[in-house]
Amino acid sequence: MTIFTVDVEDTPGVLTRVASLFRRRAFNIDSLTVGRTASPGLSRMTIVVDAEGDAARRVEAHLYKLVNVVRVENVTTRPAVLRDLAMIKVATTAETRAQIMQLADVFRARVLDVSPDSLVIEITGTEDKVDGLVDVLRPYGLLEMARTGQLAMCRGTGAAATTARPSRRTEVEAEPAAFAASV
């Protein structure tokens, strides 16, 4: 698995373009998150892709060929913090509720909702940690789960620096105001 953070122009269709690239080149996406960044007009994608070594390098090269892609960073080999957020709805009874809440506490998870026969638990952490909580909750009955997939960020002030080759696409403000294809 390789984890990329990809800054893209926030234009309609950009998600399609990125997703289409992975489909077209037959790379498997393990997870993909997208959201706003601190810079107006830029979105950050965190993409976990089933590719290693030179295949990962080619993924990066292909991403750079997309006009709306501004910056690509392979964070797999760099000091980075990784987080996954999950909301887990687990079945409870009067007897099990306290046990489950204790387990959640051990994992530093939070209880978001308490109903007569279920709890909704929020957990943030590395993928392993989230998986660990899911495993211990499974015997009680998982009713529903939603996960964000991984988010990644490099540690320290080197975050904005990149080892990637320079690209004219860093000149975001110079891009024409045309709209890309709608998603």
Added chain:
Amino acid sequence: MQKTGAQILWESLVREGVDVVFGYPGGAILPAYDAMLDYPIRHVLVRHEQGATHMADGYARATGRVGVAIATSGPGATNMVTGIATAMMDSSPLVCITGQVGSRLIGSDAFQETDITGITLPITKHNYLVTRASDVAPTIAAAFDLARSGRPGPVLIDITKDAQQGSSESGVPADLRRRGRQPDQLPGHDLIDAALKLIGGAERPLILAGHGILLSGASDLVRRFAERADVPVAMTLLGIGGIPASHPLNLGMMGMHGEPWVNQAIQEADLLIAIGMRFDDRVTGNLKTYAPRAKKIHLEIDPAEINKNVPVDVGLVGDVSELVARLLPHVPEGDRSAWRSHIDALKGTAAVRDIQTLPDNGHLYAAHVLHDLWRETGGNAVVVTDVGQHQMWEAQYYHHDAPRSLITSGGLGTMGFALPAAIGAKVARPDAEVWVVVGDGGFQMTLCELATIAQENLDINVAVINNGYLGMVRQWQEFFYERRYAATPLASPDFVTLAEAYGLRGMRVTERAGVRPAVAAARAHRGTVVIDFRVEQEDTVYPMVPAGGDLHRMIRRPPVLAETGADA
């Protein structure tokens, strides 16, 4: 000054140096067509929008300039898809402009609405949907920059009807016009040194010369590089013309229907210097047994091509001209006479192509046609081929000395490409002698463009290699499907009468002796001549590496056929 989006469109095209567009009008592009009359741009009316894209492609390949095609929304746009994919696979710079329904109608399944930006997403370098007149100028500027920069390719601009009709200031922001492209980082000294060291130490090196040499205008540099280091050169199909065929270091074409000595040399080489080529499956055959003894250096503008099919020892990313220019002064002068003699010896036993020494028994073979066409035109024509057997025979028997003198669909293998692409080439280079070499199958896919030729008064000659079959498919059926000729026998109209119906001249040749007189007559005739060459029906392109087969194990022409005088 306020202008309409349609006016700004043409103004922008003029600014980009566009002198001709190939197109077909329709409802959603009508405002643009109305404005066109006021601008100094020639419009070639095509008979099918696929033709417009191939013409723009032929224009681009003949000159290196960006070709422009224009069509309406819906079916006009979808008809362009094949031509766009063809240009994408062969890295040909195109800007395709399509009309789109009004922006408020988008998504409503309006009449002739189609999601052409969605459809062409994987077959363009990029595409744009323009919904405001003020976006037209910057988008055109960006599209041309993108189409021609880096690895060239097609860009599509979909412009809504209201964007064409709306008004905006016509000036283009200067910063954007002159923005330019930051050059990709050229490789550092360590990689250049590693490449030079491999070249210096190689005893059996080969240059694999691809399309990138033509796209980059690196012919002279690569020739000097080859001469200085004394390295023989093998050509890909699209690389043909990059190094003159008559150059002593040029070995000929590699790959599936390449020369046996070239493929054998690749298998025996200790170093491959791949320049502007992408190790397509048609040139490598079985990757597991490909060039097993060779170290590999790959000079390539697209970093995504490095290590894609063949792992290389040194990958140099950048414009091929710049890379070769950096290597050239430092490359050790070499003497590979032993290696060259060895390849010559391979050639001695395998050079089955010298048909001048063949007995002429009256049969007409495609090889005769191409060989005689080459001799009669002095090898100076721009030849535009379609896809199939005739394409391979052309590559084998017509020897190209000049860059951009062979125009052919390689990557996508698009039948129907030749005739419209030749129109684009002729329009781009009116002084060049342009020949179409096309099969009876591919010709019938786009022969409606004969009307375009007639309307534009073009002087293009068409050699139809007519064998009554979809020949290459038939050949595969012969080799790999036990001669079960499913759907390959092909009926055709009388091409002579057909040419005359279009107001052109038609001729028919059925024997070898008629080839050169017919070619001479066609050359002398002012205007287009269609020559129907009735060739041997079940002739086969030899030699051949079966798909995925080992490069050094080629199917050769069996002796029984050799007696008929076809070859060998």
